[in-house]
Structure formats: C-alpha cells, structure tokens
Amino acid sequence: MVDIIHRIGIKAPLSKVYAALSQPEGVAGWWTKETRGESKLGGAVQVLFRNPSGAEIGKMGFELSKLSPDKEVHWHFTSGPAEWIGTDVTFSLAQDGDYTLVLFGHRNWREAVEFTAHCSMKWATFLLSLRELVETGKGKPAPDDLKIDTWN
C-alpha cells in the first residue's frame, strides 16, 4: 500500500483545527465549498468540485470513520475516483507551543501512479488553505483553489 503524508503547523488551538476537519462547514472553508453531510462518527459526507467556470470536475463521498476530539479525524472514502475508493485520509493533531501540528495521511492507495503524485501536490496546497482558514478566517477551497497542473 502507498501513503501520501504531509506535516503542517498552524498557529491556533487544537479545537479550531479539529472543527475545520470534523465538520462539513469547516471542510467547506478549505477543501471545496460544496461540502455537505454529517459531523458524527460514521456519518456520511459528500464533496463536489467545480472548476472556476462552474463545470463539475469531480465528486467523492466519505464516512467519518474516526473522531477523537482535538486528536484524530479519519475519513474513509466510499465513492469517487476508482483510485480513491477504500482509501483513508487521516489527520493526527498535536500541540507544540502556540502551534497545532497536523500530520496528514492519504493512505492505502493500491499503487503509486501519476494521479497519486497529482493528489500529493494538491493535498499540500489544500493544507496551506486549511492553515489560512484557521489562522485568518479565509481559506482557498475549490473552485478558488490553487491550480497546480494540467489536471487541476
């Protein structure tokens, strides 16, 4: 199995970062504006991505498979691109002085393909968007996300 992993520090309390990862309204502020769903363990969340012209370019569904307040949030993908189904996104939080450290994982890819490399780069930019949201109140969720290559 192949994992994408990243680490970012956010100058904010654990609880603010946890809210941005565990609640659909939070996720809508940094990943994609069109995020709908529940915020309870086992709850389903749907996300939809559009390009700046409004055309749909992708959608996925995940369940909140682990919610440990101020510590851990896991998303288990049940629909979306074939490569994503069955994968898990994990956020592990830890406090370090004024910072919340986020250890991010997009885990259990069946293989490392070019799309994995695209997603790794794209996740890094979305984690910068998460930091902006939590530190300043305004992130860059799709369709206002940073474009990184010819795919998105």
Place this chain on the structure above:
Amino acid sequence: MVDIIHRIGIKAPLSKVYAALSQPEGVAGWWTKETRGESKLGGAVQVLFRNPSGAEIGKMGFELSKLSPDKEVHWHFTSGPAEWIGTDVTFSLAQDGDYTLVLFGHRNWREAVEFTAHCSMKWATFLLSLRELVETGKGKPAPDDLKIDTWN
C-alpha cells in the same frame, strides 16, 4: 522503500525547466540560494540552508546521477540528514501543450517517519517556487522559502 511523489505543470518550454534542475545556478533560484557545484554527469553539488536570521539549519550534498536533456534529472544524496543519505531525487519532464509537466520523486527513504511528512510538504512548496522562478524569473529559495511547520 518509501517515495515522496508530486506532479506540477509549468507554463514554459522543457529546456527552461531542465536548466533550473540541472545547473547549480538554476537550483539556487528556487531551492536554496547557497547552491554550489558542477553541472555535468557525476558532478557534485552542495546546498546549504539558513533561516531568515542567517543561522545554518542544514546542508546536503548530492551527485548528478542522471542528466538526460529536457527529459530527466536525478540527484543522488551522499551527505546530509541521516534519512536522506542514499536517497534519490528524480525529475521526469514531459511536454503537454504549453506546459512542461514535472513528475517529482524523492525516492528510497528507508521508512516513512514524521520527517518524511515534513519533507513531502516542504518539497511541494519548493516545486511552487520552481514554477514561480521559471514562469516569472523569481522563485522563493531559502532563506526566503515558505515556512510550513515548527521545523522550518
């Protein structure tokens, strides 16, 4: 073995991207200003990182282990952090319309540790710096690099 992989698109000809990866003066424009060395196959390159206050925070050495003009550049690390020694950074270039697509790899880590996650995130921001350098003439090499967590 564990690999970090990223994909980025740069609106520029292959030759401009290749120069920024294969020549020390190019690397100095997006990774770290203090880059010195050769630009021939098997040549040695040294890089040194400082924080914005001028204190040294790390240095590494690599050899140019593959140079295939406008196609491929490989760096084999021979000194630096213990986790980096013996690893390889690979850049594979391909043209797609007006874009040069860069498939980046930092390959052959012995294991995925928290420092790997830090480096993955940091490489993503340096690839954005590479894109800025090639597209606009000005990147964000260290010590002007984007800080991403409590380590750097």
